[in-house]
Amino acid sequence: MGATHSIVDAKRSSPSPGGDPTGRQPASTAALLGPHAPSFAAVVVLQVVGAVAGLAPLFAVIELGRALVSPGPVDTERVWTAVALGATGLFVRLVFTGASSGLGHVLDGRVQLSLRRALARSLGQAPIGWLARRRSGELARVVGDDVAAVHPFIAHAPGELVSAFVVPLVSLAYLLTVDWRLTLITLIPVALALAHVPLLMTAARTREQRDFDAAMGRIATSVVEFVQGIAVVKAFGGAERAHHRFRTAADEFVDIFTHWVRGVSAVAAGMQLALSPPFVLLVVLTGGTMRITSGDLVPVDLLPFLLLGLGLTAPVAALGHGFDDMQAAGRAVGRIREVLGVGVLPQPACPAIPRDNRVELRDVRFGYDDGPEVLRGIDLTLEPGTLTAVVGPSGSGKSTLGQLLPRFFDPTHGSVRLGGVDLRDIDARELYRRVSFVLQDVRLLRASVADNIALAVPHATAEQITRAARLAHIHDRILALPNGYETVLGQDATLSGGEAQRIAIARALAADPPVLVLDEATAFADPRTDQAVRQTLSTLRDRTVLVIAHRLETVADADQVVLLENGVVAARGRPTDLLARDGTFAAFWRTRQEDLSR
Numbered sequence: 001m002g003a004t005h006s007i008v009d010a011k012r013s014s015p016s017p018g019g020d021p022t023g024r025q026p027a028s029t030a031a032l033l034g035p036h037a038p039s040f041a042a043v044v045v046l047q048v049v050g051a052v053a054g055l056a057p058l059f060a061v062i063e064l065g066r067a068l069v070s071p072g073p074v075d076t077e078r079v080w081t082a083v084a085l086g087a088t089g090l091f092v093r094l095v096f097t098g099a100s101s102g103l104g105h106v107l108d109g110r111v112q113l114s115l116r117r118a119l120a121r122s123l124g125q126a127p128i129g130w131l132a133r134r135r136s137g138e139l140a141r142v143v144g145d146d147v148a149a150v151h152p153f154i155a156h157a158p159g160e161l162v163s164a165f166v167v168p169l170v171s172l173a174y175l176l177t178v179d180w181r182l183t184l185i186t187l188i189p190v191a192l193a194l195a196h197v198p199l200l201m202t203a204a205r206t207r208e209q210r211d212f213d214a215a216m217g218r219i220a221t222s223v224v225e226f227v228q229g230i231a232v233v234k235a236f237g238g239a240e241r242a243h244h245r246f247r248t249a250a251d252e253f254v255d256i257f258t259h260w261v262r263g264v265s266a267v268a269a270g271m272q273l274a275l276s277p278p279f280v281l282l283v284v285l286t287g288g289t290m291r292i293t294s295g296d297l298v299p300v301d302l303l304p305f306l307l308l309g310l311g312l313t314a315p316v317a318a319l320g321h322g323f324d325d326m327q328a329a330g331r332a333v334g335r336i337r338e339v340l341g342v343g344v345l346p347q348p349a350c351p352a353i354p355r356d357n358r359v360e361l362r363d364v365r366f367g368y369d370d371g372p373e374v375l376r377g378i379d380l381t382l383e384p385g386t387l388t389a390v391v392g393p394s395g396s397g398k399s400t401l402g403q404l405l406p407r408f409f410d411p412t413h414g415s416v417r418l419g420g421v422d423l424r425d426i427d428a429r430e431l432y433r434r435v436s437f438v439l440q441d442v443r444l445l446r447a448s449v450a451d452n453i454a455l456a457v458p459h460a461t462a463e464q465i466t467r468a469a470r471l472a473h474i475h476d477r478i479l480a481l482p483n484g485y486e487t488v489l490g491q492d493a494t495l496s497g498g499e500a501q502r503i504a505i506a507r508a509l510a511a512d513p514p515v516l517v518l519d520e521a522t523a524f525a526d527p528r529t530d531q532a533v534r535q536t537l538s539t540l541r542d543r544t545v546l547v548i549a550h551r552l553e554t555v556a557d558a559d560q561v562v563l564l565e566n567g568v569v570a571a572r573g574r575p576t577d578l579l580a581r582d583g584t585f586a587a588f589w590r591t592r593q594e595d596l597s598r
């Protein structure tokens with residue numbers, strides 16, 4: 001199908017070892033941000049220059065103080081130079097921090113755009129099997145919220161954090177030249193605040209933080225469950241129960257939060273007190289008075305300590321403020337890296353062309369991730385011009401088997417061949433030109449009916465589209481829609497489950513594929529769709545068709561039936577022969593008939 005062209009049209013990459021082809025390593029943060037390094041550097045340099053220039057007014061005030069208290073007449077030139085320097089510093093600060101912030105936000109926009117492009121590329125190349133297993137909300141969150149969460153990381157952190165360290169360092173260097181002993185005294189509040197940090201990192205605090213995060217997660221899940229499932233839950237009279245679950249999660253969160261706050265608040269209050277301006281001024285004034293009374297410091301030299309001392313606490317405060325944002329951004333980057341690291345199915349260096357449309361499975365074994373084997377040594381041939389029906393109990397591996405033909409996954413052992421060529425040696429475009437599929441879980445795009453049908457053949461003519469719709473017995477229904485083939489699904493009209501299924505069948509047939517895999521839906525089965533599927537299948541007799549069959553009529557029409565049980569072929573043959581043999585298949589058939597007649 002069309003969507004799969006772009007999805008599987010992947011660059012060659014290292015082969016993946018198992019069913020879940022995640023051969024690529026998660027991209028490192030440096031690799032993600034590397035191309036923007038020069039702009040990052042510019043943001044930081046502009047911010048640092050701006051922040052250091054911002055100290056000029058303070059130095060100007062210090063200089064003014066010195067000029068005014070020095071004996072003799074006031075040196076007006078010295079005064080005006082200080083004023084001019086202070087004003088220039090302010091202006092430079094305004095221009096440079098403004099430029100840094102502007103560039104930071106432009107950079108943020110660029111990084112977000114390139115991350116979203118990279119994510120779109122990665123999702124486009126990810127194996128369909130990998131995508132099918134992800135909940136759509138999960139991927140939407142990565143491309144939307146997680147990329148947006150990177151904002152403070154890019155636009156604010158580099159400049160603000162660097163200047164929060166550079167400015168105090170410059171101040172410190174200056175204060176040391178004035179009086180190193182009073183400088184050390186001025187650092188007492190910072191030392192006191194830092195002494196609190198280990199108290200925030202004890203095993204108990206870490207455990208509390210973990211409990212807090214887990215409780216946040218539980219409350220988020222129960223809210224989503226409650227809101228998303230409310231219709232179903234209500235319909236089955238369970239609204240009270242669901243509400244109760246939500247309330248319990250909320251109450252539990254309050255308990256954990258109170259406990260956490262109790263533990264953290266005393267420490268946080270201690271830190272805040274140590275860093276508060278009154279405390280810093282008290283320490284500096286006490287120290288300064290002692291130095292002045294002992295005759296080691298002239299009073300005017302206390303001025304720089306009073307003005308610059310307050311700024312020395314900035315790094316500790318900046319670390320505290322930005323920490324949560326940075327942590328959230330870090331987690332978001334982790335999820336982005338995971339999606340960017342999804343492996344692509346390896347593509348052949350020298351693709352081979354299948355000689356016909358015979359499908360062969362040779363000793364095929366497959367398991368999802370590290371789970372148990374779902375298919376255990378399948379040998380099967382699908383001859384061109386025949387219809388094979390796969391049947392079996394739920395969970396026996398039917399859908400998994402069907403998904404190996406369009407190469408959603410590669411088998412962990414053995415091979416799937418088309419026209420004598422291993423699927424791994426066939427170019428993705430060639431494969432999807434030949435193999436089309438209809439899944440149980442039909443996904444239609446918010447686009448016109450015609451575009452939905454022509455997904456695999458974007459340049460399809462109106463006749464091609466109509467022919468496919470007629471084959472799928474949905475043409476008349478489409479004509480009855482408000483704008484016929486131009487009706488936008490989900491906007492101008494909504495289709496029933498059975499109708500959506502028939503559109504999906506038309507989509508699969510539009511490309512006129514010689515091999516078709518059809519996972520018969522049971523969820524939306526309605527008599528019209530049943531009939532349409534049967535009639536469609538009967539017109540496809542010149543192709544290689546594999547149907548994961550749930551209806552006994554489909555099974556009876558098949559040229560070959562394969563009964564899967566627990567991942568192995570329990571019976572295979574013509575339906576009439578198998579029934580006559582009165583073995584496993586006959587028993588299965590009778591049970592299904594009894595189930596249906598109940």
Ligand SMILES: Nc1ncnc2c1ncn2[C@@H]1O[C@H](COP(=O)(O)OP(=O)(O)OP(=O)(O)O)[C@@H](O)[C@H]1O
Pocket residue numbers: 133368371374392393394395396397398399400401
């Ligand atoms: N994406 C997946 N990840 C992990 N395990 C899976 C996945 N899909 C299916 N399985 C497991 O593989 C086994 C076979 O599933 P499969 O869907 O192929 O069976 P099935 O015969 O088609 O069942 P049904 O008739 O109910 O659709 C089951 O145990 C199932 O839990």
